[in-house]
Structure formats: structure tokens, C-alpha cells
Amino acid sequence: MTASAEMRLDLAPLESGRPRHYRSAGLPNADFFSAVGLFVVRGFLDSDTCGRLRAEVRDAETRAATVKLDGGEYDVDQSTRSTELAAVSADGFTLVEERLSAVMPDVASHYGLELSRWQRVQFLVYREGDFFRPHRDRDEKEDAPAFSRERQVAAVVFLNGDGDPATADAFRGGALTLYGLFDRADGDTIGFPLEAEEGLLITFPTDVVHEVRPVEAGERKTVVTWFV
Numbered sequence: 001m002t003a004s005a006e007m008r009l010d011l012a013p014l015e016s017g018r019p020r021h022y023r024s025a026g027l028p029n030a031d032f033f034s035a036v037g038l039f040v041v042r043g044f045l046d047s048d049t050c051g052r053l054r055a056e057v058r059d060a061e062t063r064a065a066t067v068k069l070d071g072g073e074y075d076v077d078q079s080t081r082s083t084e085l086a087a088v089s090a091d092g093f094t095l096v097e098e099r100l101s102a103v104m105p106d107v108a109s110h111y112g113l114e115l116s117r118w119q120r121v122q123f124l125v126y127r128e129g130d131f132f133r134p135h136r137d138r139d140e141k142e143d144a145p146a147f148s149r150e151r152q153v154a155a156v157v158f159l160n161g162d163g164d165p166a167t168a169d170a171f172r173g174g175a176l177t178l179y180g181l182f183d184r185a186d187g188d189t190i191g192f193p194l195e196a197e198e199g200l201l202i203t204f205p206t207d208v209v210h211e212v213r214p215v216e217a218g219e220r221k222t223v224v225t226w227f228v
């Protein structure tokens with residue numbers, strides 16, 4: 001990115017008398033993704049809840065998450081997705097689902113969609129080196145599984161954020177990176193990495209290509225689901 005492009009990213013117009021800052025530690029933050037039209041909520045989960053869910057994920061049994069293979073079937077393929085799914089308690093699910101229920105009407109009205117429910121929530125943990133290569137969350141092909149075809153809006157909640165894992169339950173690297181946010185010929189090739197924050201919810205239409213870049217240090221913990 002050129003220096004002038006960075007300047008444009010960093011400062012918004014002086015609408016309210018002072019600029020909004022779209023970056024803090026070097027990556028575009030929640031304000032930037034909100035400004036380009038996505039529905040985001042800071043503090044969607046409070047810090048105590050995030051701490052409790054992180055502890056559950058840490059202590060839970062985990063198994064490798066699956067991914068859609070070339071033939072259309074779902075299986076583990078760690079060259080495409082290296083991520084673990086954590087089996088947290090029913091209470092853990094309830095904590096997140098109460099918040100999803102409260103926010104669903106706002107997500108629906110933001111994107112002008114009718115949403116009726118969300119799919120089974122997944123608690124994900126990415127350890128050092130883990131990643132999820134660029135993909136879309138919806139497959140519209142007629143022979144695609146119904147669960148994939150029906151997905152309208154993806155939701156990702158961060159249980160921890162970017163930071164120094166030596167001093168906090170945080171991680172480095174592992175940026176959720178979204179492509180095609182701008183309507184220009186090369187838009188699909190330009191990815192914007194999000195600065196992760198504890199408790200942040202980010203949503204995006206399921207045709208948006210996204211990836212999780214390799215985690216460099218620490219453990220990255222997120223909760224994901226899809227509104228349908």
C-alpha cells in the first residue's frame with residue numbers, strides 16, 4: 001500500500017469536526033469496516049463473558065474443523081484450513097445465543113434482509129501457524145448442501161484480540177482479511193485485514209471472500225455463525 005493510500009485509510013472526512021481514526025495498531029479497525037458498510041458491534045460480548053468463554057475453549061475437547069473439498073464434500077483438509085473446533089458447554093452456547101437473538105433484527109435491517117435464525121454456533125481456536133485460506137461461506141450451486149445455500153450473513157465474534165501473548169490472552173497475526181469490499185476491477189484481489197478486538201462482532205454478506213491469515217503467536221479464539 002502506498003503512503004498516500006495509508007493516509008486515506010487513517011482519516012475520515014472532518015464531518016463532526018474531528019477525524020475518525022480507522023487504524024490504531026497498524027491494521028484497519030472496526031470503524032473502517034463499519035465505514036465501508038458492514039455491521040459491526042464493539043463490546044458485543046463483555047470482557048467477563050469473553051474471559052469465561054476463552055477458559056471454556058481452552059479446557060474443551062477439540063477436533064479439526066472441516067472444509068468443502070473440490071468434489072463438494074466436507075472433510076478435514078489442513079492445507080486449506082488448519083483450525084480446531086472446541087466443544088464448549090451448553091451454557092457457553094447460551095451466552096452467545098442470547099446476544100445473537102438480540103442483534104439479529106439490527107443485522108437484518110442493516111443489510112435489508114429477512115433473517116429468521118442462525119446456524120449452529122462454532123467455537124474456533126487457531127493455534128500458532130493455523131489459518132483458513134480465502135473462501136466464501138455460501139455455495140449457491142444447485143447441488144450444494146442446503147446449509148451452505150441458505151447462509152445470508154456471516155458473523156464472527158472475537159473472544160480475544162491482537163496483542164502480545166506474553167502479557168495478555170491475545171495473539172499476533174491471524175488477521176481476518178476481507179476481499180472485494182470496493183467496487184473496482186481489481187477489488188477481489190485487495191484484502192483488508194481487521195484489527196481484532198476482544199468482544200467485537202463483525203458481520204458480512206456470505207458472498208464476501210475472506211481468510212484468516214496464519215497466527216504468528218498466541219491462540220486466536222473466535223465464535224462464528226451464519227444468519228439465514
Ligand SMILES: O=C(O)CCC(=O)C(=O)O
Nearest residue numbers: 124137156176212222224
Ligand atoms: O475465525 C474467523 O475469524 C473466521 C472463520 C471463517 O472464515 C469461517 O468459519 O468461515
